Amino acid sequence: MKRKRLSNLIVHVLLIFSVLVVAAPILLAFIFSTQxxxxxxxxxxxxxxxxxxxxxxSIAWNQFHLGVYMKNSFYIAIAVTVGKTIISFMAALALxxxxxxxxxxxxxxxxxxxxxxxxIMIVALFDLVTKLGWSNSYAALIVPFLASATxxxxxxxxxxxxxxxxxxxxxxxxxxxxxxxxxxxxxxxxNVVAAMAVIQFVYMWNQYLWPLIIIREGDRQVVQxxxxxxxxxxxxxxxxxxxxxxxxxxxxxxxxxxxxxxxxSRGFALSQEK
Numbered sequence: 467m468k469r470k471r472l473s474n475l476i477v478h479v480l481l482i483f484s485v486l487v488v489a490a491p492i493l494l495a496f497i498f499s500t501q502x503x504x505x506x507x508x509x510x511x512x513x514x515x516x517x518x519x520x521x522x523x524s525i526a527w528n529q530f531h532l533g534v535y536m537k538n539s540f541y542i543a544i545a546v547t548v549g550k551t552i553i554s555f556m557a558a559l560a561l562x563x564x565x566x567x568x569x570x571x572x573x574x575x576x577x578x579x580x581x582x583x584x585x586i587m588i589v590a591l592f593d594l595v596t597k598l599g600w601s602n603s604y605a606a607l608i609v610p611f612l613a614s615a616t617x618x619x620x621x622x623x624x625x626x627x628x629x630x631x632x633x634x635x636x637x638x639x640x641x642x643x644x645x646x647x648x649x650x651x652x653x654x655x656x657n658v659v660a661a662m663a664v665i666q667f668v669y670m671w672n673q674y675l676w677p678l679i680i681i682r683e684g685d686r687q688v689v690q691x692x693x694x695x696x697x698x699x700x701x702x703x704x705x706x707x708x709x710x711x712x713x714x715x716x717x718x719x720x721x722x723x724x725x726x727x728x729x730x731s732r733g734f735a736l737s738q739e740k
Contacts, residue, residue, distance in 0.1 A: 554617030
């Protein structure tokens with residue numbers, strides 16, 4: 467009994483330590499966001515709340531237009547999340563329930579695109595977007611990200627677990643593909659939809675390189691580039707203000723994850739039970 471208690475104690479201590487290590491950057495950023503430059507660079511370092519919390523957050527939000535950047539990122543993230551989910555859902559529907567030539571090769575090609583990060587296609591993508599006249603527009607930040615190999619794979623795996631008896635029953639009832647997808651597949655795939663929403667929202671919220679290249683007007687820029695502009699927009703960087711901006715920018719993605727964390731976990735629990 468004592469050994470079991472000691473083992474549980476050790477496990478809990480290790481878990482608490484791991485959580486603190488993972489959360490340390492955020493905790494330090496929050497503490498520094500309340501401090502003045504003198505307090506941040508004091509020696510020995512001060513890991514207590516400072517006296518400039520309201521001032522730092524107010525300057526980050528108003529003087530550096532963080533609200534405008536966050537609004538742009540929110541619109542783009544929502545548009546890409548919804549578009550990717552719909553396209554991935556329909557692509558998986560075709561791969562699982564429709565017959566067409568080279569279906570296996572198409573799915574293999576979709577998976578191969580996972581090995582092609584956006585960074586290696588930036589030059590070609592920039593040339594294409596410029597020729598289409600989309601540069602410096604929301605379309606340039608939304609359309610190139612609407613296809614998702616990850617989403618297609620997740621929905622395909624989910625559809626493969628749905629009993630074929632449901633498919634046969636839907637055919638007997640005369641349900642067409644769209645009705646079958648809306649009335650049966652979608653309700654049974656809500657966990658995957660939630661997982662997709664979290665992944666894609668956070669991914670788009672953290673976009674930096676592509677918006678930095680394709681967007682020139684500040685009122686259309688995204689929040690991650692806005693944070694970078696905070697450091698270059700000061701004669702002497704006030705890291706308290708920068709950390710305040712980082713904490714504010716973190717909140718939307720954190721809220722989305724907290725709201726959908728249970729469905730997010732279930733979405734990846736692709737059980738083989740049917």
